[in-house]
Amino acid sequence: MKNNAITSRNVDFAKWYTDVVMAAHLASYTSVKGCIAIEPNGYALWEKMQSILDKKFKELGHENVQMPLLIPETLLKKEGELVNGFAPEVAWVTQGGSKKLEERLCIRPTSETMFCDYYKTHVSSYRDLPKLYNQWCNVLRWEKETRPFLRSREFLWQEGHTIHSSMEEAIDETNKMIEVYKWFHNDILAIPSIVGKKTEKEKFAGAEFTLTNEALMYNGVALQSGTSHYFGQKFSKAYDVKFLNKNNNLEYVYQTSWGTTTRMIGGLIMVHSDDKGLVLPPKIAPKQVVIIPINDNEKIIDLSEEINKKLNDNNITCYIDKSDKSPGFKFAEAEVNGIPIRIEIGPRDLENNKITFVRRDTSEKYVEDINIDVIEYITKLLDTIQNDMYKKALDRRNSLTFTAKTIKEMEEILNKQPGFIHADWCGDEECETKVKEIKGCKSRCICDEPLITGKCAICGKDAKYNVIWGLQY
Numbered sequence: 001m002k003n004n005a006i007t008s009r010n011v012d013f014a015k016w017y018t019d020v021v022m023a024a025h026l027a028s029y030t031s032v033k034g035c036i037a038i039e040p041n042g043y044a045l046w047e048k049m050q051s052i053l054d055k056k057f058k059e060l061g062h063e064n065v066q067m068p069l070l071i072p073e074t075l076l077k078k079e080g081e082l083v084n085g086f087a088p089e090v091a092w093v094t095q096g097g098s099k100k101l102e103e104r105l106c107i108r109p110t111s112e113t114m115f116c117d118y119y120k121t122h123v124s125s126y127r128d129l130p131k132l133y134n135q136w137c138n139v140l141r142w143e144k145e146t147r148p149f150l151r152s153r154e155f156l157w158q159e160g161h162t163i164h165s166s167m168e169e170a171i172d173e174t175n176k177m178i179e180v181y182k183w184f185h186n187d188i189l190a191i192p193s194i195v196g197k198k199t200e201k202e203k204f205a206g207a208e209f210t211l212t213n214e215a216l217m218y219n220g221v222a223l224q225s226g227t228s229h230y231f232g233q234k235f236s237k238a239y240d241v242k243f244l245n246k247n248n249n250l251e252y253v254y255q256t257s258w259g260t261t262t263r264m265i266g267g268l269i270m271v272h273s274d275d276k277g278l279v280l281p282p283k284i285a286p287k288q289v290v291i292i293p294i295n296d297n298e299k300i301i302d303l304s305e306e307i308n309k310k311l312n313d314n315n316i317t318c319y320i321d322k323s324d325k326s327p328g329f330k331f332a333e334a335e336v337n338g339i340p341i342r343i344e345i346g347p348r349d350l351e352n353n354k355i356t357f358v359r360r361d362t363s364e365k366y367v368e369d370i371n372i373d374v375i376e377y378i379t380k381l382l383d384t385i386q387n388d389m390y391k392k393a394l395d396r397r398n399s400l401t402f403t404a405k406t407i408k409e410m411e412e413i414l415n416k417q418p419g420f421i422h423a424d425w426c427g428d429e430e431c432e433t434k435v436k437e438i439k440g441c442k443s444r445c446i447c448d449e450p451l452i453t454g455k456c457a458i459c460g461k462d463a464k465y466n467v468i469w470g471l472q473y
Contacts, residue, residue, distance in 0.1 A: 003276050003336055012340050013219045018148065023336050024278040027148045034146040034153035041337060042149075045265050046156060052284075053158065053190055053260075056180055058318050062132040062160060067114040067324060069137075070105040075113050079238040082112060085205020089141040091153075101336035107140040110198055111426070112206070112231075112257060116239035117159040122251065125244045129165040130173075134158055149266035150223075150473050156299040158262035164251040165245065167232065170254035174230040177258040178211040181226030189264065190281035190390040191215050192272050194396050194468065196418075196445025203427050204257075213260075214444045214468065217270035219416035220400045222444050223469040225267055226260035271393050272361075277336030281389050282382040289318040289378060290339045291436055292330045294346030301338055304345055307374055316376050316382070335360060340385050341378060355431070361392075407458045410469065411438050418471045420444065424463035426456035435469060444468040 005023050007015040021027050026042035038046065059403070070093060077083050086109045093105040108114070119131065136158050138265075159175060164170040178195050193215045203210035207229040215225045236252040238244070245251045272279040282288050286315050291308055293300045298330040304320050311318035321330045326345075334342050344356040353370040359381070368377065400419030404410040410421055425443070427432060435441050435458060449466045456463045 006275055006277060006336075007319060009218065009273075009277050012293065014147075014212050015273070017266075019315065020273050021148045021279055024338065025280070026265065026269075028150075030155075034143060034358065036148050036432075037153050038156075039063070041286075042265060045268070045280075045284065045363055046262055048284055049184075049264060050158070053180075053184060054134075055086070057134050057135075057158075057160070060132075060180070060306070062134045062162075065133045065135055066137065067118065067135055069106075069108055071113050073104050073106060075117060077152050079113070079206050079235055081234070081422070085139060085153075086110070086141070089143065091140050096436040108137075109139055109141045110259075111137075111139075111159055111161065112235055112255075113239070115257075116235050116241055116255075118241055119236075119253065121240045123149050123241065123243050123288070126165045126246055129160055129253065130169065132160075132162045132173075134227045139189060147266075147473075149269075150263050155262050157259050159259040159452060160257060160408060162240065162256045163236070163323050164255070165243065165251075165253070167254050170256050171230055173256045174209075174211060174258070175226045177256070178213060178226070178228040181213040181228070181258075181260055184260075185267075186227055186262075186390070187211060188281070188283045188297075189268060189271075189384070190283070190386055190393060191225070191267055192390065192394040192472055194445065194447065196468065198227075198445060199443045200431060200468070201292060202443055204229045204262045206231060206234055208234065209329055210247055214420075215267055215271065216400060216420055216470070217267070218272070218396060220471070221270075222472045223267050223270070224472065225262065225264060226258070228258035231255040231257065232401070250458045256430075271396075272389060273338070273343045277339030278340035279389070281341060282340045282386050285317075285340050286336065287317050287337075287339055288382060289316060289317055289341045289343060290334045291343045291345065292316065292327060292334070293320065293322075294344065294349075296325050297347060297350075299350055300345050300347070303370075304343075307458060311373055311378060314379075316375070326427040331358075341381060350468070357381065361389055366450070382423055384426065404457055405453050405455075407435065407438075408425075410435065410457060414439050414441055414471070416450050420453060421469045422466055423457035423469055424452050424455060425465050425467045426459060426461045428456075428459065428461075431456060431458035439471060441471055442470070444470050 003149040009016040025039045027036045030037050108219050180194050185191045189342045193213050198210040211228045213226040239251050242250045291304045293304045295427040342358040353369050357366045401422045402413045404423040412463045
């Protein structure tokens with residue numbers, strides 16, 4: 001049954017998205033224009049993402065640190081490409097208390113400068129390397145158009161910053177971390193994603209090259225879902241970060257950065273959710289099971305408590321909805337909040353020695369014997385839901401993946417239905433700019449696939465790359 005507070009996804013996708021965010025109490029608007037309040041349900045999702053990624057980062061040898069929020073203007077300007085790339089989005093602090101500052105301070109849009117400033121005084125020899133650091137923090141970018149989670153002025157993220165003694169080691173780090181994002185999206189978020197290289201025009205300001213993890217939303221619009229950048233020695237030369245190598249010669253360090261943000265919550269909504277509300281893959285759901293007693297019958301409550309304890313003791317996050325609300329309201333609330341499995345226990349169930357299990361993703365009901373091994377049953381059902389959600393999302397993405405041989409075909413596809421469009425490209429930025437004239441379509445990434453015709457779809461010259469193109473958030 002459709003939730004009346006939520007606009008139909010197929011009628012107005014943008015309104016549907018906002019409705020789900022609000023109905024599931026993930027975030028709300030504030031008096032600070034372009035900034036959101038992340039509510040408990042939304043923050044619980046971010047905490048789960050954070051805990052899984054943080055564990056993976058630490059397994060790979062990274063350590064968490066914290067750098068200053070404010071960056072002196074002279075420090076920011078040392079790397080020209082970075083400051084030019086972020087100039088339109090930078091917010092400045094010009095006054096402290098009642099006193100005007102001698103030098104204005106940038107509120108960090110990213111932290112390469114502060115990490116370089118730190119490295120400069122903490123690295124002297126190859127024995128100090130590598131430095132594998134990560135920071136969980138907030139950043140501020142003065143976005144013109146904002147939308148909860150997808151694009152807000154202040155947002156939460158993690159930014160990894162590492163330095164190495166060789167180019168090979170730094171490139172290996174860059175490749176390794178984009179694969180972490182791909183693993184996280186595919187295996188944990190059940191969002192099929194594609195990894196590729198950004199074009200020169202679309203790469204991160206100041207990077208030698210950028211790798212990107214690209215996902216496709218239900219409506220065919222792409223979402224950049226994590227990037228990894230190889231800087232080479234660009235920043236280390238600008239900030240004079242040197243080390244004494246094994247040959248006793250001074251050399252500039254080789255640097256990387258990589259990050260992903262709370263926009264992953266937006267991706268979860270737009271790939272999996274429906275007109276009833278949020279739908280969450282079990283591996284990322286903060287609460288995986290809800291038990292709803294139909295009334296306060298002592299036997300029903302005792303059985304609910306017993307199942308709840310068993311599940312939580314076996315690392316399946318479960319809770320009992322004991323609120324003073326009608327069963328129907330509780331069912332609807334569990335649905336809109338995206339709880340993967342609902343267990344219903346009522347007087348009739350007890351009479352028949354049965355328990356009812358309901359899947360959030362498909363609304364399927366299963367009536368099972370009361371003596372069922374509930375741990376084994378729920379574990380298998382959670383795995384099934386996770387796998388089914390990934391397959392459903394993959395089938396959707398595949399149905400919205402197209403091939404175009406000419407720019408006219410690209411335009412026809414975009415006018416009919418956005419999606420991932422494979423088309424050959426000669427590598428000329430003019431051709432890339434020409435494609436952007438079609439509804440703002442951009443290159444998403446250079447993919448590792450054979451050329452389609454061998455001729456650029458835009459100009460007809462010899463092609464160098466098979467590129468995925470698409471509209472973006």
